[in-house]
Every structure is written in structure tokens, then in C-alpha cells.
Amino acid sequence: MLLSLLHHSGRSLLTIRAVQTLNKSYHSPQMAKRVAVVLAGCGVYDGSEIHEASAVLVHLSRGGAAVQMFAPNIDQMHVVNHLKGEPSEEKRNVLVESARLARGNIQDLSKLSVKDHDAIIFPGGFGAAKNLCTWAVQGKDCSVNDEVKAALQAFHSEGKPIGLCCISPVLAAKVLPGCEVTVGIEKDNKYPDTAGTAAAINQLGCTHVSKHVGESHVDEKNKLVTTCAFMCDAPIHEIFDGIGSMVQGVLKLA
Numbered sequence: 001m002l003l004s005l006l007h008h009s010g011r012s013l014l015t016i017r018a019v020q021t022l023n024k025s026y027h028s029p030q031m032a033k034r035v036a037v038v039l040a041g042c043g044v045y046d047g048s049e050i051h052e053a054s055a056v057l058v059h060l061s062r063g064g065a066a067v068q069m070f071a072p073n074i075d076q077m078h079v080v081n082h083l084k085g086e087p088s089e090e091k092r093n094v095l096v097e098s099a100r101l102a103r104g105n106i107q108d109l110s111k112l113s114v115k116d117h118d119a120i121i122f123p124g125g126f127g128a129a130k131n132l133c134t135w136a137v138q139g140k141d142c143s144v145n146d147e148v149k150a151a152l153q154a155f156h157s158e159g160k161p162i163g164l165c166c167i168s169p170v171l172a173a174k175v176l177p178g179c180e181v182t183v184g185i186e187k188d189n190k191y192p193d194t195a196g197t198a199a200a201i202n203q204l205g206c207t208h209v210s211k212h213v214g215e216s217h218v219d220e221k222n223k224l225v226t227t228c229a230f231m232c233d234a235p236i237h238e239i240f241d242g243i244g245s246m247v248q249g250v251l252k253l254a
Contacts, residue, residue: 032066033254036112036120038151039071039098040127044230045080047094049125052165052229053101055240056123059247068117069106071098072147077130077137094131109147114154118254121247124166124229135170140200144174152176159223161253163246166229170197172222173206180219182211184228191232213238216245218253225249 037056041047060067071094079090099106122128129136133144144152152175155162164172169181181201184194186208198208209217213232218225227246229239 032064033118033251034116035060035065035067035250035254036117036151037067037069038109038112038120038122038132038148039069039094039101039106040123040125040131041071041076041092041094041097042100043080043082043097043127044125045082045085046076046078046092046130047097047125047127048101048123049166049230050101051236051239052123052125052243055243056121056163056165056247058240059244060121060251063247063251065251069098069102070109070112071095071102071106072109072131072145074131074145076127077134080126094127109151112147112151114151114158114160117155117160119161119163119250120151120155121163121250122165122168122171124164124168124231126167128166128168128171132168133171133174135167135174140174140204142170142174144171149175156222161223161225161250163225163250165227165243165246166231167197169224169226170201172224172226173201173204176222176224177205178207179222179224180207180209180217181224181226182209182215182217182228183226184231185210185212190234191228194228194231197231212242214241214245216242216249218249223253225253 039048073095081088132148134142184191186195201208213234216227227242
């Protein structure tokens with residue numbers, strides 16, 4: 001009798017706990033944040049910086065985020081032989097090359113829907129300045145890829161956070177007037193390209209905020225989180241930590 005009662009009570013308790021678990025999984029505020037990551041190819045000189053992209057994905061995974069990767073289905077500006085550091089005569093597609101980083105699990109940027117995501121992140125690398133926009137050759141007078149521009153504007157208008165690292169904050173500077181971003185520390189030899197980039201950002205009517213490599217800057221008004229990453233000549237673990245700060249900032253705002 002006692003054993004039967006205990007068995008029945010235990011089964012009821014398990015049933016209650018199962019229902020509570022289901023309710024928690026469907027209604028908990030801790031449900032996974034849905035984050036879009038936009039790539040620009042594969043390789044620092046003509047695509048996304050591989051270590052930065054990987055760091056973004058690792059920190060998103062640690063944060064429990066659900067990630068979907070995207071890239072524009074366009075030709076790269078050019079292809080660089082990464083061993084020699086010189087352009088080659090090849091032609092490569094940004095989406096196809098980005099699929100290397102995404103292990104094949106990637107979609108055309110044209111299919112990105114802001115309503116299906118809580119945040120968006122753009123890793124750096126020259127591809128951000130060559131394929132997602134033309135900053136690498138035109139500086140502050142560059143044009144931004146239409147799909148990239150539309151994505152930035154859509155997430156901004158919906159009040160959803162945007163994360164950018166390395167050179168990719170210039171995308172926000174071109175598309176979102178008056179925003180605040182960082183690409184490192186000005187007038188510091190460890191940040192050789194920061195001063196010129198920061199000056200161009202300021203000339204666009206935006207504000208550059210100096211931040212160390214391990215830090216990120218949060219523009220609360222525009223829900224932008226940026227970090228300098230490889231704009232700094234720093235050990236890779238410091239780059240990793242700075243990107244972690246950026247990702248945590250994005251997830252906190254999402």
C-alpha cells in the first residue's frame with residue numbers, strides 16, 4: 001500500500017515537473033537569442049577575418065544564442081593570395097567563400113528577415129571594407145552594399161542590437177548618422193590604422209570613442225556595440241576577449 005502510494009506520488013511529481021519544465025522552456029525569458037551573423041568571404045585580406053568570425057561564434061555559443069549565418073551572393077572585389085599578400089587573377093563569390101567558415105550552413109543575405117532575429121553581428125576583415133562596402137578604396141565616400149544597408153537599417157529601426165568589430169564599424173558610420181563606434185585607440189602605435197579611420201568616422205558626423213582592444217563600446221541610443229579586434233596589434237587572446245565583450249553587450253541588449 002505504502003509502496004503503491006509512493007509510486008503514484010512519484011509519478012505525479014514527475015508529471016508536474018515535466019509540465020513545469022515544458023512551460024519554462026516555452027515561456028522563460030532565458031530562451032535563446034536569435035542572432036544573425038553576416039560574413040564577407042573567407043580570409044583576412046579579401047573576406048571575413050577567420051579568427052574574429054570564430055570568436056564571435058564561440059562567444060555566441062557560450063551565451064546560448066541560436067545563430068544563423070548570412071552573406072551576400074556577389075563577387076568579391078578581388079582575390080588575394082594570402083601566402084604572398086598579393087592579388088591574383090581568380091574570381092570568387094562572397095557567399096560561396098563564406099560557406100567555408102559556416103561549414104556550409106549559410107543563407108543568401110537577401111533572405112535575412114529582421115523579424116526572425118533578435119540581433120545582428122558583423123565580424124571584420126578586409127572583406128567588410130571591400131565586399132560589404134567600398135571603404136577600402138573610397139574611404140568615407142564609399143558606398144554600402146544594398147542588402148547590407150537594408151539589414152542595418154531594418155535592425156536599427158526595430159531597436160534591435162547590432163554588433164560590429166575591427167573595420168566593420170565603418171558600415172554603421174555610413175548607414176546610421178550620428179552613431180558612436182570604436183575602432184581602437186587613437187595616437188597609439190599598437191593601433192596603426194585607427195587614427196585615420198577614426199578621423200573619417202568623425203567626418204561623417206559620427207563619434208569615434210577610443211577603447212582598448214579588450215573592451216567594447218556601447219552606443220545605448222542606437223543599440224550599437226563595437227570593438228576594435230585586429231585593428232590593434234595585440235595577442236590573439238586579447239582580440240578574443242574584446243570580441244567577447246562585444247558579443248555579451250549585444251546579447252544583453254537583445
